[in-house]
Amino acid sequence: MSDHPSTYKGTPLETGEHAWDDRAALHAADDGDGVLDGMKALRRGTFAEMIRHVAMLPEDERSRYVIEKLGDREYSAAEAVELAARDDFPSAD
Template sequence: MTDHPSTFHGDPQNTGAIDWDDRAALHRVGDGRGVFDGSKALKHGTFSDIIKHLMMLPAEEREKYAIQKAGDRKYTAEEAVALADHPNFPRD
């Protein structure tokens, strides 16, 4: 997983590649963060699975959701739509 430190010097392995199999969760925009952030998730899965799920929603509904990826990075629905068009996105 690219967002986790290696065991040597504890530095992230920033390869520039997208880790489609990384952990992710679907959240409502503005659900608040905090201690119970993980329990507010509507769906958990791999980053690619959560993007695929978001893409199944009607376009006008997508903006109500965001994807929280492992490593504390949140993706907007607009960013997720762009990633779904990425040439390396796993379609299967």
Template sequence: MTDHPSTYRAADTHREGIQWDDRASLHRNDDGGGVLDGAKGVRKGTFAEMIRFVMMLPEGERSQYHIQKAGDREYSYAEIADLATQEGFPAA
């Protein structure tokens, strides 16, 4: 998994495309967020692993979750489903 800055003096911290190996965590939509939000993650791993996990859930449960990716970016189920179908999405 990547952590930033990734080089000495942070000269190469921006990489093009989706960083599938960034740190990510799966959260329930109703977990309340807040100061201790990081501790409320249901599962942790790479961004690609979290997308795969959500897509393996029963269809009726998928929309109950979101992914928080490194850099405080939150992905809704609609975004997760779209990313899972992208050509560059890594195979399991």
């Protein structure tokens, strides 16, 4: 996808696009990462689905979670809410 690391030096491509359909997982913010991190996912789906889920949570609960986007990085709940508010964020339809 558009912002996955390239094969040259493994650096992300700076296209400014978000790959909403990339695979992502919802994790507890304090799950410790580590070797078995993939097994600690609370929910899996597309990046857009995980953003939508976090944005629908009560505001006081959001900070308990992070989104790990495959081939990219970890997104905080605050970043997820900002992304959900973007004009180019896909609708749930």
